[in-house]
Amino acid sequence: MQKSRAGTRRTPRTRAALAAFALAALVGPTLTAGPASAAPHTGTAQFKGVNWADPRDNFADDPIVLSGLSTSDSYALTYARASRVIAAFRANLGANTVRLPINPYTVNGPYWKAYRGVLDAATDQGFKVIVSYWEGTGDRKDGFIDDPATFWPMWDTVVTAYRHNSRVFFEPMNEPHGYTDTAWADIAATWLDTYPTVPRDRVFVSGAGYNDHVTSVCADPRLKGTYLSLHHYGFWKSYATYDQWAADLKERIGDCAGRTVADEFGAPMTTGLDYNTRTPDDNSVHFIQADTDTFRELRMGSVYWPGLRTDDTYSLQKLIGDATRPWLATTNQSGADRLAWAWGRGKPVTP
Template identity: 80%
Template sequence: MRKTPARTPRFSPPLRAAVVAIAIAATTGTTLATGSAHAAPSADTTQFKGVNWADPRDNFADDPVVLSGLSTSDSYAQTYAKASRIISAFRANLGANTVRLPINPYTVNGSYWKSYRGVIDAASAKGFKVIVSYWEGTGARKDGFIDDPTTFWPMWDTVVKAYKNDKHVYFEPMNEPHGYTDTEWADIAAKWLATYPSVPRDRVFVSGAGYNDHVTSVCADPRLKGTYLSLHHYGFWKDYATYDQWVADLKERIGDCAGRTVADEFGAPMTTGLDYDKPTPDNNFINYVQAVTDTFRELKMGSVYWPGLRTDDTYSLQTLTGDPARPWLATTNQSGADRLAWGWGRGKPVGH
């Protein structure tokens, strides 16, 4: 999750030139189509009903990402057991069938990968769809670029080799690639597809450009045909907007690409007592949550809430309970869970 959306690239010109040159060299052209959305991998994306499971640090890390409730000291078996319970709790409490997980080179290229695989394996064994997404590091390097191509590609080599034959696992090459222009990012996404042709395109999530904040440009690129598109959308992007304004804002970012798009991050405060089941026109976040969940349902879009679980995050829809060795989850805001289910095509017509 980001604190501010932006479409203006922030970058070091030499770094951008080097990274983009590598990407373009492996692609077969950069011309974007100017028409509407290409054929979708399915008629809609409602099969993705999910939540993000995050590191307490927000997944931006210069060391292994450690999901809330887990530890780098956990063995594969301990990680698998804990993850099995947390995944089961996501299903029991929320009706989820999808989880989005972060990776970075420190997690995959180092010793923690053996244990971290327990999360992916446990979720897959439970029949969950698993979206695995690369997150950049922190500090001055938190600029919306791939931190280091010499570790990025070996990371994906390892992940793809491990999971290309697991139909439950989906690959998202990069989270929030806001350092790149729309065209530069499409070039890199096209390189990823060209590098891993054994991965079915309908198991790839191409992030929207910028902060994943619009999918129209990647949707229009013929090189990315057949992939899913991931959109991020947050209520803190505006100090205040009406319900109708939020609907319009979201639809503009999607264009005519809803058939390929999954909102794999959206969220609002869940631990502050807001009632998302009750229309409250003067409250920006209530307007936002009701508007986006209504729109997801209307457009038959899948969605993945940020975050399902993240320790000490006011947006977290679940919180850890019980013995840390045998974790379970409790819902922090039932009205938020109601709206999430409504967006997934379930539940009763509460709210606006």
């Protein structure tokens, strides 16, 4: 999530730059071992999840370190800590999915051996894991893949490690807002062509822009059989009514709800807002109520941002207890209630 820029769009790079990227992509290694399936989707409500994030918002020019973890941790310690965090996501929220970030520094260097402990801990507990690439910081935080020369080896490593684990899902890039809709669809298609052994129903193709609409990738026949990921945030508007938020969300989804998972949406959770009561003057309350009602109505999966991110006012969970044996506490029970409602449980909002 990029709170400061999510409502803007950048000018795409030159044709020469895009051509250079395409060439680098196409000459990268291709993993082949038979055709991948493209099973039709029957809905996405099975994804009931949260994001687990680095305190820096996952944009990093070094390894991504999830809240509560450390690069000095061994695989065994990472696995043990992650096991408790994952168990707390289930116990506190009823989640069965976690979305995790990667970048080349995390995967292509020594930290990968330990970081795998997070993925393994989650899948060993039966969680679905969505693995997504985040770009770096500074001038490169522009919505483009930072460096194809490190991007493709990163995915080679991750795909090789987890292509046979049916609980792991691959999201080639988070918020590809630097590209035009067409250029982004080209890159997503190249990813699918590069990894033909990955079943298409284990790939999440991000919506164009800031993952802010899925209609263009949904319409592209080259991406048939994949899931689509949508992001939606209340800070994109200074104020909107409940009905306006519901209409805004549905416009971004189009007729693609059967393939779409909202793998980021969120609002302030540590400021005392009550999301279980109609509040005519509060934009965040309108937003959360409209989104969770719509996800439930459309039988869409949703993955809250963030389930855990230290010092983020949007975080629905916070770390408690000893650092070597962490547990989580809920920061806003009404927010947790609304998430449960989106996932098909609980009660509607009080009039």
